[in-house]
Structures are given as structure tokens and as C-alpha cells.
Amino acid sequence: MEDVRSDLSRRGFIAGAGVAALAAVGASLAGCGKAEQPAPASQDGADAKPEADAAEAKKSIPEVFTDGVYITNGMSMHGLIDVKTVIADGAIAEVKVLNHGESRVIGEYALEAMPARIVESQCVDADVITGATLTSMAIKSAVSEAITNAGGDPRDFSGYVAPAPAKQTVEKSADVAIMGAGPAGLMAAWAAAEQGKSVIICERMGYTGGCVPITGCGVYVQETQIQKAWGLDHVMESHRTVERRLEVYAERLVKPDSPYYNPDMPFIKNILYSAQRAVDKMLQIGVPFCPIGNTGVPVLSPGDFQIGGKHAVQILTNYVTTQLGVEIITEAPVTSLTTEGGKVVGFVAEGADGSEYHVSADAVILASGGYIMNRDLMEEYQSDDLKFPLMGPPWATGDGMLLAKDAGAAWCCMDKGVTSHYHAGVSLAETSYIHYCVPGVVVNGNGDRFVDETISYIIALRKFKEEPTTDFYWIFDDSASYGLYPNGNNFGIDYEFLLETGDIIKGENYQDLAEKTGLSGLVDALDTVNDCALNGAEDPCGNKSLAAMQLDGPMYAMKIVPTPYIAQGGVKIDLDGHVQREDDSIIEGLYAVGDVTGALENRDGADYMIGLTQALGYGLIVGETVAGDLA
Numbered sequence: 036m037e038d039v040r041s042d043l044s045r046r047g048f049i050a051g052a053g054v055a056a057l058a059a060v061g062a063s064l065a066g067c068g069k070a071e072q073p074a075p076a077s078q079d080g081a082d083a084k085p086e087a088d089a090a091e092a093k094k095s096i097p098e099v100f101t102d103g104v105y106i107t108n109g110m111s112m113h114g115l116i117d118v119k120t121v122i123a124d125g126a127i128a129e130v131k132v133l134n135h136g137e138s139r140v141i142g143e144y145a146l147e148a149m150p151a152r153i154v155e156s157q158c159v160d161a162d163v164i165t166g167a168t169l170t171s172m173a174i175k176s177a178v179s180e181a182i183t184n185a186g187g188d189p190r191d192f193s194g195y196v197a198p199a200p201a202k203q204t205v206e207k208s209a210d211v212a213i214m215g216a217g218p219a220g221l222m223a224a225w226a227a228a229e230q231g232k233s234v235i236i237c238e239r240m241g242y243t244g245g246c247v248p249i250t251g252c253g254v255y256v257q258e259t260q261i262q263k264a265w266g267l268d269h270v271m272e273s274h275r276t277v278e279r280r281l282e283v284y285a286e287r288l289v290k291p292d293s294p295y296y297n298p299d300m301p302f303i304k305n306i307l308y309s310a311q312r313a314v315d316k317m318l319q320i321g322v323p324f325c326p327i328g329n330t331g332v333p334v335l336s337p338g339d340f341q342i343g344g345k346h347a348v349q350i351l352t353n354y355v356t357t358q359l360g361v362e363i364i365t366e367a368p369v370t371s372l373t374t375e376g377g378k379v380v381g382f383v384a385e386g387a388d389g390s391e392y393h394v395s396a397d398a399v400i401l402a403s404g405g406y407i408m409n410r411d412l413m414e415e416y417q418s419d420d421l422k423f424p425l426m427g428p429p430w431a432t433g434d435g436m437l438l439a440k441d442a443g444a445a446w447c448c449m450d451k452g453v454t455s456h457y458h459a460g461v462s463l464a465e466t467s468y469i470h471y472c473v474p475g476v477v478v479n480g481n482g483d484r485f486v487d488e489t490i491s492y493i494i495a496l497r498k499f500k501e502e503p504t505t506d507f508y509w510i511f512d513d514s515a516s517y518g519l520y521p522n523g524n525n526f527g528i529d530y531e532f533l534l535e536t537g538d539i540i541k542g543e544n545y546q547d548l549a550e551k552t553g554l555s556g557l558v559d560a561l562d563t564v565n566d567c568a569l570n571g572a573e574d575p576c577g578n579k580s581l582a583a584m585q586l587d588g589p590m591y592a593m594k595i596v597p598t599p600y601i602a603q604g605g606v607k608i609d610l611d612g613h614v615q616r617e618d619d620s621i622i623e624g625l626y627a628v629g630d631v632t633g634a635l636e637n638r639d640g641a642d643y644m645i646g647l648t649q650a651l652g653y654g655l656i657v658g659e660t661v662a663g664d665l666a
């Protein structure tokens with residue numbers, strides 16, 4: 036793309052927007068051939084350097100190196116990223132991302148962190164932001180292009196040396212120390228701080244909110260203020276009240292002889308009632324909620340589908356820090372717990388600059404998420420799920436579980452498996468709602484049906500694992516294909532791009548589709564589907580709502596891959612969030628909440644359903660428990 040250069044003169048620029056950035060540049064001129072770069076200008080725009088230095092500096096700037104604003108771009112995972120680069124006095128004075136298609140939180144983090152790293156280091160070969168390589172590379176490439184367009188040579192801006200770790204020990208203390216600023220940690224902080232407790236959170240990533248900005252769905256609650264205000268007429272009867280939900284759960288519990296069976300369902304009751312309170316509280320501080328889809332199931336998204344989650348987290352983070360005085364230290368993973376005589380009295384976290392935070396506290400809450408991305412634990416407990424690509428967040432490495440175990444805690448429900456979405460096989464794009472949007476059937480790589488498409492992901496995944504192939508296809512007919520368009524499905528999701536990416540294969544009819552895909556059993560499988568659907572015969576896979584397909588018209592196959600994203604086991608806690616040993620005794624000073632405890636529905640005998648709902652609701656419960664214990 037052609038650069039757009041402004042008419043800013045060098046002096047005019049320095050007196051304006053570039054001052055702060057240039058000052059930052061001056062602080063780190065050691066890397067990237069900076070001996071050749073001019074020193075920063077003073078605040079009033081006058082050149083503070085001695086004349087000889089200035090002459091030397093001038094000599095090093097190529098004659099053709101022209102100050103100005105350059106707009107360039109780089110290619111990333113989700114398309115082009117447009118970047119503004121301000122060049123002043125031969126230095127990179129400012130880098131800013133103008134437009135991008137990066138929808139995921141990690142990419143978004145890199146959009147802020149990478150420009151700052153380039154400006155501070157003056158290097159286009161600065162280290163990429165961990166977990167966001169493609170986004171970082173796109174920004175670096177855009178800045179290189181800007182330097183070239185300005186008449187410079189990107190090679191003069193290379194030789195990145197990562198800042199030396201400060202290696203200082205920072206002592207901190209609070210009533211409550213929390214590991215992880217995901218939804219569970221933030222809600223626990225809120226509840227504890229609201230009752231007058233001082234709270235410090237150490238968060239591993241450079242941002243707060245954990246999975247919230249990447250969750251596909253939302254909070255599954257009933258009878259919140261906002262739902263009452265909307266009215267309940269459009270909601271399915273079985274989803275209107277908490278009492279009714281509990282009846283439905285009761286019907287789905289595992290068999291009474293299971294060790295997890297508890298017909299009183301105390302954990303599930305706690306989750307549903309506390310999540311209701313959490314949503315009402317969030318609404319009061321301005322977190323917007325919108326209903327997801329138009330299915331009569333009252334699922335609320337904090338914000339807007341897949342976008343608002345980030346804003347909801349920002350509001351929540353802003354509220355607990357500015358209104359309640361909670362301190363959040365980001366890029367500071369907790370690495371060990373501090374104990375005294377068997378009681379947990381704090382933790383140690385490693386700061387991004389090498390500093391070590393020694394946080395002492397009367398109570399420590401583990402809220403660091405799950406373990407699905409910890410390969411060792413997966414090998415040990417769910418090795419057969421490793422057959423499929425894992426799609427958990429990068430921080431789900433079970434850090435909190437491992438620390439709890441070291442402190443004597445038990446883990447529980449590790450045998451309960453993982454839950455999974457379906458993703459488009461070629462692009463691995465997020466297609467986890469495809470079966471809600473585009474009615475169809477699943478076949479394996481031989482074209483054979485093997486699963487009831489209406490059952491939960493978790494049970495379905497068990498069936499997928501038993502199949503002889505690792506390839507699977509979602510098969511649908513022409514009328515169902517309208518669900519690929521935002522106006523054609525209940526969620527307003529646009530899946531049309533899958534036709535272009537090659538994820539969806541189209542046949543003239545079902546025989547043609549079988550030929551194109553090489554699914555030898557497909558014709559027989561679909562004949563059986565229509566047989567059952569049209570003649571009321573029992574479906575061999577147990578799907579009671581099979582619809583007949585229009586087999587002689589255009590038919591479609593989309594390759595799908597199950598992508599496990601949450602494991603159900605975790606640290607054992609009691610109903611109030613105290614961490615327990617194997618014999619149910621409590622580890623003093625230690626609490627846990629959210630995915631680190633696994634799916635608590637399991638403790639009553641139900642399968643995973645509502646991770647975010649649990650994280651928010653139990654966050655409140657555990658924060659209140661801690662405040663009560665310390666009172």
C-alpha cells in the first residue's frame with residue numbers, strides 16, 4: 036500500500052505529538068544501532084544536544100530520510116493490519132494500529148503492546164508478543180515498510196536486545212491475594228473488597244478478563260432483573276425460573292450409584308442463585324447484557340456477542356480498581372505459594388521485568404483457570420482427547436491446580452473428560468454454533484453416521500473418540516444452507532465465508548456430494564436418515580428430531596473437527612470455596628474458584644454446562660466467604 040505522508044516539519048512535529056514518544060525513545064537508545072540516532076528533543080521543542088553531537092546525528096540520518104506520518108500495512112491471521120508510523124529525526128516516534136480484523140483478545144493485546152515495544156526499543160526486530168506472533172509480525176512488517184518509505188533502511192533498526200531483568204524483590208501485602216484476573220478472580224475481588232478487604236491480584240497475561248472475550252456464549256441465568264424487565268413470555272417454560280432449571284438438572288443427574296450423585300444439588304443451586312446476583316450486580320455498574328440468539332433459552336452475553344465481552348471486562352476491571360481500590364499487577368504469573376505451619380500466607384509472582392513480587396496475605400484465592408493446555412496433565416488424565424486439536428486459552432496450564440496440590444490439596448472429577456466445540460476443519464474457524472444454525476447430520480470420514488446430533492458436546496465427544504476416523508463432516512441440504520447467512524439463523528452469525536474458504540463442499544445432489552468428498556457410506560447413511568424422518572422409523576443413532584433432507588437438490592458437506600476447550604476436573608473445594616485435602620479437611624488460608632476447581636456441576640452428578648456462569652457466581656461466593664472468614 037502507498038504511504039500517506041504528512042507535511043509535518045521536523046520541528047513542528049517535535050513540538051507536538053511526538054514529544055512523549057521521543058522521550059521514551061531516549062531512555063532505551065542502547066539497542067538497534069542507536070549510536071547513530073539523534074537524542075530526544077526537550078519538552079519545549081528546542082534541541083538540547085550540543086552542536087557537535089547534533090552534527091554527528093544529522094550525518095547519520097540519510098539525506099532522503101523524511102520525517103512524517105506513514106500509513107502502511109502488514110498481513111496477519113485475520114487480514115491486513117493498517118499501521119500509522121511517525122518518523123521524526125530519524126527515529127520511530129510513534130506506532131499506532133489504525134485498523135485490524137484481529138478479534139481475539141490476545142491479538143488485541145499485541146495491537147497495543149507491540150507498537151510500544153517497537154518505539155521503546157527502536158527495533159523492528161523486537162521480540163514478538165508471546166501468543167500473538169502473527170499479529171506482532173504484521174505490525175513489525177508495516178513499520179519496516181514505513182521506514183523504507185521514509186527513505187530509511189529497516190536494517191538500521193535491528194539488533195533488538197530484550198531489556199535486562201530488574202531482578203528486584205517487591206514486598207506487598209493485602210488482606211486477600213488472588214491468582215488470576217479472569218471472571219472468577221475479578222468477582223471474588225469485588226466481593227471481598229466490597230466488604231472492606233484490601234485485595235491484590237497477580238495476573239499472568241497483560242490483560243484482565245481471562246476467557247470472557249473469547250467465550251462463544253455467555254451467562255446462563257434465570258430471573259435476573261434484566262430478564263424480568265424484558266418479560267419472560269418468549270422464554271421456554273423449562274428455562275424461566277431457577278426452580279424449573281433445578282428440576283431439569285435433577286432429571287439429568289448421573290445414576291445414584293455414582294460417587295458424584297447428590298440429588299440435593301448444592302453446588303448447582305449455589306451456581307444458579309449466585310450467578311443471578313452476579314449479573315444483577317454487574318448491571319448496576321454499567322455492564323451491558325444482551326440475549327444471545329432467539330432460541331427461547333435465556334443466555335445473556337455480557338455486552339454483545341463475542342465483542343462486548345471485552346468491554347464488560349474493562350468495566351468490571353475499572354470498577355474494582357478505581358472504586359474499590361483493588362490492585363492488579365499484570366504480566367505477573369504466580370509461581371509459588373508461601374506457607375507457614377501448614378497455613379497459606381501469600382504467594383510469589385514473577386514480574387515481566389524480572390522483579391519478584393512477594394505478596395503476603397491472610398487469604399489466597401486461586402482463580403487461574405483450567406488445565407486443558409497442560410500436555411502432561413492431559414496425557415495423564417485425558418490422553419484420548421489429544422487425538423483432536425485443543426482450543427483452550429494459552430494460560431490454561433493448570434498452574435493453580437499444581438500449586439494447590441503442592442500445598443496438600445486434592446483434585447477431583449479428573450475422570451470426567453473434556454468439553455468440545457466443532458470447528459471447520461480447514462480453516463479451524465469458530466463454527467461452534469454451526470449445528471444450531473444449519474440443521475444437518477454428522478458423519479465420520481467413511482460417510483457413516485454414529486452420533487445423535489442433539490446430545491451435549493461432552494457426550495458427543497466420547498462418541499467421536501470411538502470412531503475409526505479423525506475426519507468428520509457436517510452434512511446439510513440446500514434449505515438448511517440458509518442458516519449460513521446472518522439473516523437465516525437465530526444467532527445472526529455469518530458463516531458464508533466457509534463457502535469461500537473451501538471448508539464447505541457442494542454437490543449437485545447427494546450422490547455427487549459422496550463422490551466429491553469420497554465419503555463412501557454417505558448415500559446409504561442419508562437414505563436411512565430420510566427413511567427414519569419420513570416413515571417415523573427409529574433413528575439408529577437415537578436422534579429423535581431428524582428432519583428429512585432434499586437429497587436430489589444441492590447438498591453440502593463441511594469438514595468439522597472436535598476441538599476440546601475445557602477439562603472438567605480441578606481443585607477440590609467445599610461449598611463455600613475452601614480448598615480441601617483428600618480427607619475433606621480444609622487447607623487454612625487457601626481458597627479456589629472458577630475453572631481451577633473444574634466444573635462444579637460434576638460434584639452433584641451433572642455434566643459441564645456453565646463455566647462462565649459458575650465463575651461469576653462462585654466468584655461472589657468465594658469473595659464473601661473470605662471476607663467472612665477474615666472478619
Ligand SMILES: Cc1cc2nc3c(=O)[nH]c(=O)nc-3n(C[C@H](O)[C@H](O)[C@H](O)COP(=O)(O)OP(=O)(O)OC[C@H]3O[C@@H](n4cnc5c(N)ncnc54)[C@H](O)[C@@H]3O)c2cc1C
Nearest residue numbers: 215217218219239245246251252369403404629630646647
Ligand atoms: C473457547 C471457549 C468458549 C467458551 N464458551 C463458554 C460459553 O459459551 N458459556 C460459558 O458459560 N462458558 C464458556 N467458556 C468457559 C468460560 O469462559 C470459563 O469457564 C470461565 O472463563 C472461567 O473463568 P476463570 O476466571 O475461572 O478462568 P479464566 O477465564 O481462564 O481466567 C483465568 C485467569 O487466570 C490467569 N492465570 C493463569 N495462570 C496464572 C498464573 N500462574 N498466575 C496468575 N494468573 C494466572 C489467566 O491468565 C486468566 O486471566 C468457554 C471457554 C472457552 C475457552
